[in-house]
Amino acid sequence: MTKEDEKVIPVRVVMRCRPLVSKEINEGCQCCLTFVPGEPQVIVGNDKAFTYDYVFDPTTEQEEVFNTAVSPLLSGLFRGYNATVLAYGQTGSGKTFSMGGTYTSEQENESTVGVIPRVIRRIFQEKSKCADCEFLLVVSYLEIYNEEILDLLCTSKDKPIISIREDPKDGIKIVGLTEKEVFTAHEMVGCLELGNSARTVGSTAMNAASSRSHAIFTISLEQRRKGDKSDVMVSKLHLVDLAGSERQKKTKAEGDRLKEGISINRGLLSLGNVISALGDESKKGSFVPYRDSKLTRLLQDSLGGNSHTLMIACVSPADSNIEETINTLRYADRARKIKNNLFGVLGLLGAFQITMEQINEKLQSKLEELRQHAEMCADPQAKDSPEAYTAQHALRQAQMSKELIELNNVLALKEAFVKKMCQNDHHLEPMQTEYQENIQSLQASVGSLQKEKEDLIQALQSAKKDTNQAKLSEQRRKRLQELEGQITELKKKLQDQSKLLKLKESSVRSLAKLNQEIQAMKSQRVQLMRQMKEDSEKFRLWKQKKDKEVLQLKEKDRKRQYEMLKLERDFQKQASVLRRKTEEAAAANKRLKDALQKRSEVAEKRKEVQNRGAEGVSSRIKNWLLNEVEVLVSTEEARRHLQDLLEDRKMLAEEISQLRQQMEAGERPVAKVRRRTLTIAELEGQGELEASISKQVESLETEMGLRSAQIADLQQKVLDADNDGRIKQRWDSITTIVEAKSALKILMAEVVASKVANAKLESELKQEKANLLDMQKILCDERKLMSSMDMEHQSQLVEMEQRHQEKVCFHKRQYLAEMQLFENLESEGAKKYKY
Ligand code: ADP
Ligand code: MG
Numbered sequence: 088m089t090k091e092d093e094k095v096i097p098v099r100v101v102m103r104c105r106p107l108v109s110k111e112i113n114e115g116c117q118c119c120l121t122f123v124p125g126e127p128q129v130i131v132g133n134d135k136a137f138t139y140d141y142v143f144d145p146t147t148e149q150e151e152v153f154n155t156a157v158s159p160l161l162s163g164l165f166r167g168y169n170a171t172v173l174a175y176g177q178t179g180s181g182k183t184f185s186m187g188g189t190y191t192s193e194q195e196n197e198s199t200v201g202v203i204p205r206v207i208r209r210i211f212q213e214k215s216k217c218a219d220c221e222f223l224l225v226v227s228y229l230e231i232y233n234e235e236i237l238d239l240l241c242t243s244k245d246k247p248i249i250s251i252r253e254d255p256k257d258g259i260k261i262v263g264l265t266e267k268e269v270f271t272a273h274e275m276v277g278c279l280e281l282g283n284s285a286r287t288v289g290s291t292a293m294n295a296a297s298s299r300s301h302a303i304f305t306i307s308l309e310q311r312r313k314g315d316k317s318d319v320m321v322s323k324l325h326l327v328d329l330a331g332s333e334r335q336k337k338t339k340a341e342g343d344r345l346k347e348g349i350s351i352n353r354g355l356l357s358l359g360n361v362i363s364a365l366g367d368e369s370k371k372g373s374f375v376p377y378r379d380s381k382l383t384r385l386l387q388d389s390l391g392g393n394s395h396t397l398m399i400a401c402v403s404p405a406d407s408n409i410e411e412t413i414n415t416l417r418y419a420d421r422a423r424k425i426k427n428n429l430f431g432v433l434g435l436l437g438a439f440q441i442t443m444e445q446i447n448e449k450l451q452s453k454l455e456e457l458r459q460h461a462e463m464c465a466d467p468q469a470k471d472s473p474e475a476y477t478a479q480h481a482l483r484q485a486q487m488s489k490e491l492i493e494l495n496n497v498l499a500l501k502e503a504f505v506k507k508m509c510q511n512d513h514h515l516e517p518m519q520t521e522y523q524e525n526i527q528s529l530q531a532s533v534g535s536l537q538k539e540k541e542d543l544i545q546a547l548q549s550a551k552k553d554t555n556q557a558k559l560s561e562q563r564r565k566r567l568q569e570l571e572g573q574i575t576e577l578k579k580k581l582q583d584q585s586k587l588l589k590l591k592e593s594s595v596r597s598l599a600k601l602n603q604e605i606q607a608m609k610s611q612r613v614q615l616m617r618q619m620k621e622d623s624e625k626f627r628l629w630k631q632k633k634d635k636e637v638l639q640l641k642e643k644d645r646k647r648q649y650e651m652l653k654l655e656r657d658f659q660k661q662a663s664v665l666r667r668k669t670e671e672a673a674a675a676n677k678r679l680k681d682a683l684q685k686r687s688e689v690a691e692k693r694k695e696v697q698n699r700g701a702e703g704v705s706s707r708i709k710n711w712l713l714n715e716v717e718v719l720v721s722t723e724e725a726r727r728h729l730q731d732l733l734e735d736r737k738m739l740a741e742e743i744s745q746l747r748q749q750m751e752a753g754e755r756p757v758a759k760v761r762r763r764t765l766t767i768a769e770l771e772g773q774g775e776l777e778a779s780i781s782k783q784v785e786s787l788e789t790e791m792g793l794r795s796a797q798i799a800d801l802q803q804k805v806l807d808a809d810n811d812g813r814i815k816q817r818w819d820s821i822t823t824i825v826e827a828k829s830a831l832k833i834l835m836a837e838v839v840a841s842k843v844a845n846a847k848l849e850s851e852l853k854q855e856k857a858n859l860l861d862m863q864k865i866l867c868d869e870r871k872l873m874s875s876m877d878m879e880h881q882s883q884l885v886e887m888e889q890r891h892q893e894k895v896c897f898h899k900r901q902y903l904a905e906m907q908l909f910e911n912l913e914s915e916g917a918k919k920y921k922y
């Protein structure tokens with residue numbers, strides 16, 4: 088900074104624009120500021136350009152702000168110049184962020200650290216460089232709220248009363264304020280943290296108050312050359328986080344509309360006046376109104392004169408904040424008059440083009456994403472479908488009935504066999520006893536024959552000795568031969584009979600075995616039949632459940648369709664409301680335009696009339712006044728519509744993001760459960776739904792784009808109408824008492840007329856409201872009736888369907904049983920015939 092600069096520019100003004108915060112992005116806000124590359128210039132809307140010492144766009148880092156704007160002040164401080172850094176702007180524009188008003192030591196090494204911690208670091212760096220000097224560093228931290236000073240470093244409960252005193256030698260003195268001597272950067276940062284936390288506590292307790300208070304962190308620096316007691320240099324640095332500059336919201340309910348509209352924070356008002364007085368070459372040497380507020384009084388010895396002042400005008404880039412942003416830019420402009428030009432418009436156009444291309448690219452990639460998503464969704468997985476289950480069941484049943492039939496066949500065969508055997512047995516039984524008896528008698532006869540034989544043999548042997556008996560011997564020999572033949576025959580018979588008996592025994596054994604087998608098969612059959620029954624019962628239950636589910640799904644589908652229809656209707660309704668609002672906004676726009684046009688016509692005419700000599704003061708004043716009122720009213724109307732449009736856009740943005748989320752999650756808005764049992768029809772429904780969602784998103788986006796364009800247009804008009812100059816000129820028209828009286832009369836008549844009209848409208852409104860209430864009640868009753876009827880109908884439908892299903896099942900079972908019986912009979916008949 089050269090000596091020349093210091094004289095010419097006591098106040099430096101920089102503008103800093105923060106990035107869009109996520110809330111603004113979510114609400115669909117657009118950036119309404121354009122930065123001219125390489126120029127300290129910002130353009131609002133289409134053509135309003137402002138130029139400052141520096142303009143920091145949203146990408147600017149804290150370090151750059153510090154190095155470019157604040158650092159030169161610190162060099163001055165060490166040379167004995169007082170300095171002040173002020174952060175100005177509406178609440179939420181980044182004042183505290185820029186100043187470092189939320190700093191805690193944990194953030195020490197972060198790049199987001201603001202001005203104050205950086206200043207502290209630099210001061211101690213500089214101090215360590217000057218080995219031949221002694222330093223005394225004192226800090227204080229205070230807050231001004233409602234023209235009252237609060238000590239942020241005083242932790243005790245009963246704080247002393249603080250007052251400002253002006254000392255001709257020492258300058259401004261604040262009596263009762265904590266002034267803490269510090270020796271290290273750590274200590275000084277500690278003071279900052281302490282005060283910040285005191286401020287934060289306050290802000291949670293009374294949020295509105297914190298944004299309406301000024302916070303001042305002051306560092307006093309006393310430098311003394313070692314060994315030279317007289318060589319003392321004192322300088323002061325104020326770091327100020329100003330109150331939010333926004334106009335207080337007009338609340339009709341409190342009736343204080345006018346008062347609140349005017350009461351901008353007194354500190355900010357007088358600061359503006361002071362700075363403008365300091366910056367205005369033509370007012371050099373004239374009175375500077377420091378005493379109008381505590382803020383300016385406190386800063387008095389650090390504003391103007393030998394002091395350096397830096398104002399950081401903080402703004403939001405969002406179009407929803409455009410009016411406050413313009414106010415901030417005007418305020419800052421007043422502080423630092425630099426001729427504006429539209430240098431670099433070509434560069435600007437280039438920038439626009441780049442932005443458009445970027446947007447285009449983004450849209451393309453989004454489109455591609457959506458396309459891929461849609462493809463993925465079109466490929467349903469048809470696993471575990473109810474159709475497959477039904478087929479499986481039929482197969483199982485067929486298998487089992489085949490088994491059953493085979494089993495029955497075998498069983499019948501075996502049973503028939505056993506029966507036959509039993510019949511044979513019956514015949515065999517008497518034969519058996521007969522045989523047994525036979526055997527006994529045969530054995531007895533064999534025995535007696537044997538005995539006879541032996542006797543005969545003996546007789547023969549004795550007869551050998553007696554020749555007389557030769558004839559008898561011959562007879563006996565014959566008899567013996569006979570006997571032997573009989574015995575052999577009998578033995579053979581005996582053998583046959585015992586063989587038969589053995590055969591009989593084995594047949595009994597096999598019969599027993601057969602019977603066992605038959606038993607086993609019968610139990611197997613029972614089991615199989617039970618299994619079949621169970622299976623078919625299970626299937627019946629499953630089917631019943633499925634049918635019910637299908638019914639429910641159908642019902643749901645119906646509901647969903649209804650919901651979709653409703654959504655569509657709501658959407659249409661909303662769209663028509665939006666359209667109406669848009670039309671209204673357009674009408675307001677036109678009205679404002681007409682009023683402005685008329686105003687200039689009136690001004691022209693007035694000149695003529697004045698030239699022709701005063702002819703009818705009253706009509707002239709009336710013309711002028713009514714037109715002025717019209718301008719004001721239509722400006723306010725336009726503002727209201729602007730607010731409406733901003734709200735609309737916010738709503739649209741919310742809706743879009745909700746729909747997008749739904750689409751990205753791939754979820755159906757209704758009935759998210761039971762994805763596994765989705766039928767094909769439903770899957771198709773999903774695709775349909777998705778298409779309808781993306782259609783909605785598309786049209787919502789178009790709507791949003793429209794809103795943004797309208798917002799920009801209306802804002803431009805309002806800005807034109809609300810021009811500084813016009814506001815000032817407004818009362819220049821009334822120059823005489825006669826004119827004033829006539830104006831008052833006209834105003835009076837207007838007020839009375841509008842009040843009467845208002846009262847009439849209100850009573851009409853009341854009547855309409857009552858009508859509306861009646862209609863709503865009727866509608867509500869009708870709806871209730873409808874829904875109860877609908878419910879009844881549905882339940883009847885379900886019941887009927889169930890009953891029908893049950894009947895079908897019953898008939899099916901009966902048919903199966905009959906078939907079975909028939910088959911059994913048939914096979915049995917066949918077997919009988921065979922045997
Ligand atoms: P103010 O003090 O003016 O009311 P803040 O400093 O509290 O505003 O800023 C409002 C919000 O914006 C905060 O969340 C803050 O972190 C953020 N912010 C402000 N300026 C910037 C910036 N330059 N870069 C990133 N975020 C910022
Ligand atoms: Mg703040």
